[in-house]
Amino acid sequence: MTASFLEPFTFKNGVTLKNRVMLAPMTNFASKENGEVSQEEIAYYEERSEGVGTVITACANVTADGKGFPGEIGADRDELIDSLSTLAKAIQNKGAKAILQIFHGGRMAPPELLPDHQTVSASAVAPLRDGAMTPRELESSEIESIIKAFGEATRRAMEAGFDGVEIHGANTYLLQQFFSPHSNRRDDQWGGTLEKRMTFPLAVVEEVLNAAKDDSSFIVGYRISPEEMENPGITMEDTLTFVDRLVEEKLDYLHVSVQDFNAGSMRDSEDKASRVQLIQDRVGEKIPVIGVGSLHTPEDVEKAMAGGVPLISLGRELIMEPKWVEKAADNRANEIRTDLSVNDREALVVPEQLWQAIINTPGWFPVREHSKTE
């Protein structure tokens, strides 16, 4: 019997993915300083684009003041379209659909990467992290121009030949900062009530959909983080209300961002229900949900999908095992690597900058200790 994640999936717009496994968006720190993709980065994507149905790229900034990481893909200028096109083709030539994740880092951006070394956000509230800069509150006209920039980045992705874009509304970046009662203390049209905190992310969704309206096959997804630790912070209740609103838009999918598909609430340790499952149960068949998070083996993925999510994205798993899908399809699940050694970088085709982050961040990836002396 074929595993359900190996079956094709067809979106409402008619586009078919050859299977239901996606490469999760993962920043690799390896683009050039001007935002062009590098050869190392292309090789990394090529190595991972044969088995999966879809590759969602690392996040790409839509404006210069939204750059969230060193070595990030740029989608903020027309001169980057050729570079974006090289990336889209590299992925598609290996057989996967290519989706560009587009984002703005807001108050989480490292100031030294920004043109005027000043972060911006919904309100002048610093993130809860040692030494974090207090962002400058965006003016309404600036908010409008960031919304337009998401539309422009979408146009560039289309011109570059991508199959779609994913709006990065998760992981504490600008869209989430507007939705969050922690970072959004405004009392104008962009904040104040739960409803008004949705205004900016929904305006971005509409701008992106509008930019893509002439190509019905172009996929537009939205990524969301269900909760925040902060107080005040985004609660599951807030998120379910937001999700109800998002399903009214013509989005092709909703991608939930969590570290562990099966984990319960980060705000209430008594609440053990999977955040992804709660969202899936809320939306049913209205919009396809992508589940993610610590799904290491084909068995983990099958179990997650049994709850109804039609699509799964794998992040760290595909760094540690670029041939995860091929091995699963070939009945070689026992050969799927679920950890890595410090010496594996070249064999796994991982850019040096990403590799350094992986091996120097304790607890992020399972690194085999004994192998440090191999």
Ligand SMILES: Cc1cc2nc3c(=O)[nH]c(=O)nc-3n(C[C@H](O)[C@H](O)[C@H](O)COP(=O)(O)O)c2cc1C
């Ligand atoms: C190296 C790395 C970089 C990441 N960068 C992004 C990113 O650019 N955008 C994003 O939405 N999530 C990012 N994530 C989160 C992943 O998409 C994913 O949600 C998370 O790793 C949990 O899935 P996993 O257990 O399959 O790795 C990143 C994760 C990793 C490991």
